Amino acid sequence: MGVDLIQEAQRAIGLLAEDVEDGLFYMDDGAGESFHFSGGLPTLLELGARAICSLENASVLDAAVSWRGPSQDPVQKIVILTSKLLTDSHSHFLRVLRMHPSVKKCTIWTSVSEEAHGAHPDTSFGLAAFHDYKNSLLRDLSASSGRRIDDYERTQGQLHDWQASDIEIKFFPVMICSFTKSLFVLPSGGAVAQAPLSSYQDAYAVSRGLPGVEVEEPGPAGAVLLAHCLQHVVAQLDLKPEIFTLGPLANVVGKAMAGLPTPSDGVGHSRRPVGLVLIDRTLDIVTPSTHGDSLLDRCLSCLPRRPSPLPKTFSKLQSNVIASTVTRPPMDVRIIVDSDEAKPLDYTKVGASFPSKPILPKWESRTSSQNQVSKENSELWGGSLSSSWDKRGYEYLETLVGKRTKESLLQIRKWLQEALRQEKSEGSGKGRLSAVSVNELKLLRRALSEKPEVAMRHTALIQLTRAAEEALSGDFATLWDSFMSSEKILMLTAGDVTQSLALQLRDIVQQCVQNIQRAAATRTSLPTDVLSLRDAFTLAIVAYGLAGEGLPGISRGSPFSWEEERSLRDAVMEAVMEGPVGAPLGFLKTLESDLATIWSRDETKKEPQGAKKIQKKKQQVDDDWDRWEGVDEDEEDAEDSEDYTQVRVKAELRDKLGEVFANLHKVAAGCGRSLLRDVPLPVESQMAVGAALHRGLIFKVLSLAFAKMDIPGLEYHASGMTRFLKGGFGRFALRQAKPKLSDQRVLLVFVIGGLNFVEVRDAREAQAAIPGAESFELLLGGTTLLTPSDMYDLLVGSCGVP
Structure with missing residues (x-):
């Protein structure tokens, strides 16, 4: 059975079960984004969480609402999940604990492991980082005991006298955004995605958010966090990595991963091997900077993003990392609803609870610089391109990531017609092979949205159709086509x-x-x-x-x-x-x-x-008499x-x-550093006429891997045990042969710096073009999902910014 990233992310949520029950659950921006894509928010409620709240926008009123029903009992247990370093969330922890004086127990879960905290160059903790931080938190809580927060959020009585046994810090191993069962990125608000991949002082750096052309060891802080993160993600997927790298920063991350101990699962069974390929984004900047033939890339570029929480004031304990973080736009987009269509309020008529607003409070009240294309005074319906509470949304995305724009539109029209026939609604039309117009999609979508009870069953499809309409109409579509022509x-x-x-x-x-x-x-x-x-x-x-x-x-x-x-x-x-x-x-x-x-x-x-x-x-002429000399x-x-x-x-x-x-x-x-430019690809003669003029690096690497050919520049990093077997037992003729990437039946390609949907489609096309490649199981990941606008901000817009 293959790896399903969504199921694995949901399985990791089970680690929280013991602490969540009847507790007030806080999560930060990155954790909320990750749980949205994995479907984890409903799971938390099923585990018995009293309420789910935003860590950055915490309020004393959070304890007044119980999602499990009316409750008069005061909150006695708080669970906090953060995707950042403990020091960077320190002020939020203090704020939450001061707000709720009745709390007797606090459990803090962080997606950055204790080893990563200790190895991070900008933190002062040692190997026992969690223990050291707990002592710092207890000291600050003791110093603030009995003090009111502010005039707006007052607490009555004295704060709880916190002891070491009242606070527990744990590690949450998987914090990813799973778009499909085989594609993931890191949450944009998390410490790993925001960690710098190079420094402005580095002469070889192109951007803090991208690997440098050359990297001198020790590498940047982002390399340390990424190595620990990928090590735990691969272990959670029950895989044992054979590490291959392409690029200078990828070599640093691969070397760091090879030196880390394998996380124990407590079972003792052997894990499946996986070929983990780390690739520097800097080796191929052209592909994410172009406006490719992908409907999902268009949607991600044109739709407004979920606003990020407003930054709070920093604490003295806070590390220097926060000052050098890379701003990543949220992956969660907002889809605009026509004013004459059914609003979420209409769904109360059928007794349905429709999550039209983000589940974390106060997100909708914020504004963001990324929302340049958003319409004023418009209703923003739903969340991302897939809904965490509708599994069919993932199935739609899984199909569309491998298709071009025209094929995607034909597929969406087919889904709409099937849904209308299923609901026995008018306007289903007949199946046609002609090109799909935006007006045709709009008519089919409105026919499916007429009745709230019908629309509720097809929310994911309606959202996806509305996103496609926005991406293929108006000035944005004209400009995108102009870009494609110029490129x-x-x-x-x-x-x-x-x-x-x-x-x-x-x-x-x-x-x-x-x-x-x-x-x-x-x-x-x-x-x-x-x-x-x-x-x-x-x-x-x-x-x-x-x-x-x-x-x-x-x-x-x-x-x-x-x-x-x-x-x-x-x-x-x-x-x-x-x-x-x-x-x-x-x-x-x-x-x-x-x-x-x-x-x-x-x-x-x-x-x-x-x-x-x-x-x-x-x-x-007339007024010279009163003019002062020298005027x-x-x-x-x-x-x-x-x-x-x-x-x-x-x-x-x-x-x-x-x-x-x-x-x-x-x-x-x-x-110019890529060594694959002049390497003949095994699929060139098999590609259809009119294929892309420029093939990206991922397409070339996977084409060679599926054809079992050598990949120039690809380096292998042996783990500690492998090096021991190769060196220590060599005299007994037990020397291990260097593994090849093509020997691995499971491949995980991770792009350091980010990737786009065109590259996901290219990877699938490469697999489909080579006979026998279907036996490989392919997983793709990256730091973030990139758009051409993101590449501009990273490479040009940030120039001269200290």
Whole structure:
């Protein structure tokens, strides 16, 4: 029987059973996201939790509501689940325990193991990290005994006199977001996903959220946490890893994992071997930066995300990790509901409880910078693309992750028609093979949503259809298609010399300049369906990555000539100084106020000046008698000051662009490090005509693995016991042969830095194209799910940010 990530994540929740019953359960943002995808929230209620609350937004009113029914008994037990380091959640722990003076027992579960806490470079704990932290928590609780919290949330009486036996700290081994039974990412709010993968001080770093082009040991803090995390995840899946790595940071993580002891399961049975492949995202930056042919990637890019909790003030005990964390957008999206459709209130008519709002309180009241495409005053229905309380949602995603956009739409239409026939509703239509329009999907969805009792049975399908409509209509769809067209041209050009690639990129920037000039001339904002300067930089990431792949071995400097890159910078300078550039660029954050002043001044200069000149001339003739000496000079000084501001802004802008292009040089260097560019793939002749022009690194690695061919650059890391067998028993002819990746029947590919749905589809296409590859069991994972906008924020938008 194969591995099911969703079932394994739910099985891990059973570890909480003894502590959860009749307890007030708090979880932080990362834990809530993980449990949403694994279906763990209903499981917690089944285990007897009194209520489930947000750790970051804790309130004294949490104890007043019991989801198990009316209860007059005060809360005596609290359970806290955190996805962060204990030190980074310390202030939240204190706040919760001070709010509930009747509590006599507190159990803290953390997804970061005691060994990981002790090995983390930014914490002061030793091998007994949990014991050390408990003592720190007890000291702070004792110091705050009897003190009120604040005027809004007051407690009556004295706090409980906490003893060492009243607080227990435990380790929760699996904190993942399982999109399907074979695909997972790490929760965006957790310590492992937010841990830096490189440092800004590192000359080889491209971003704190991505591996560096080169990594010097000891590696970054994220490598330590990731090694411990993957070790426990693999053990929870009842697998024994054979570790293979591709990339410098992957080598550091693989070496760290090989040195860790295997977690004991207490049973003693042998685990199934798994080929664990760790891949650096930096080796292939092009694939997640492109707008691929995937409906799910479109949905993830266009839909608003769940807002994150507002940050609280930090405690003195808090580690330095929180200051260097990487902001990851939540994986949980929000799906917009039409105003004329049934609202969640209508479902009370059929006696159903509809979870239209997030289960953790106060999420809906927050705002987020990621929600740029959200509509004001709109109802946001449901949560992610799959509902944790509807298993059919996972089945839908499991099918769609392996399909392209057109195939996905045909499949959704088929599901809608089958659902309507099942419910004996009108509008089911006949099965057709023609292309699917957005209006057709809308009509079928509305027919299925007319009756609340019918819609309740097909909520996951209705949400998925509504998400597809949003992704394939309006300005977003137009812009996505424009990106695909521009990227196709760049990929076709990449086969020629890099000069042609630079010319194509300059033409794209010039087009953006013309769009900005046209908007400035008409005094309107830049339309959302045309390429902005931010979009041009997103295409620049693709262009520099393709240029790096065309020049393998490039270590530093630009893949283009000095003249070509200078013309690109000048075009960008012209676009920025011309007027508002549309979407925020990120790296110009410190210059936004000065640029706004320059743009407004330019608008004033465009107004008719004839009347002002006549008035000024008349004043000089008639009113010279009362003019102070030197007034004219002051006016000239003001103009000189304006010129100085513009010169200063240009100088600072030139420096910012220097940092941006230096990062693009590293992008080219990273993509040029891959050794698989010239390796012939066994599936090239079997791929259908019109397949993708650019095949990603995951596709190439798995194609070679399924065909049982050697993979250039792939390193193997033997565990401690394997090294002992190879070295200690060699004299007795018991030397172990180096295992191959193709010898493993279960493969787990984890991309350090993140992956996208196109790569998941590519992996399945590679498996389907090679005879015999169906015997392999394939699991995919990554730090996060990436969109082109995320790649921009990581590579360009963060340039110059301390």
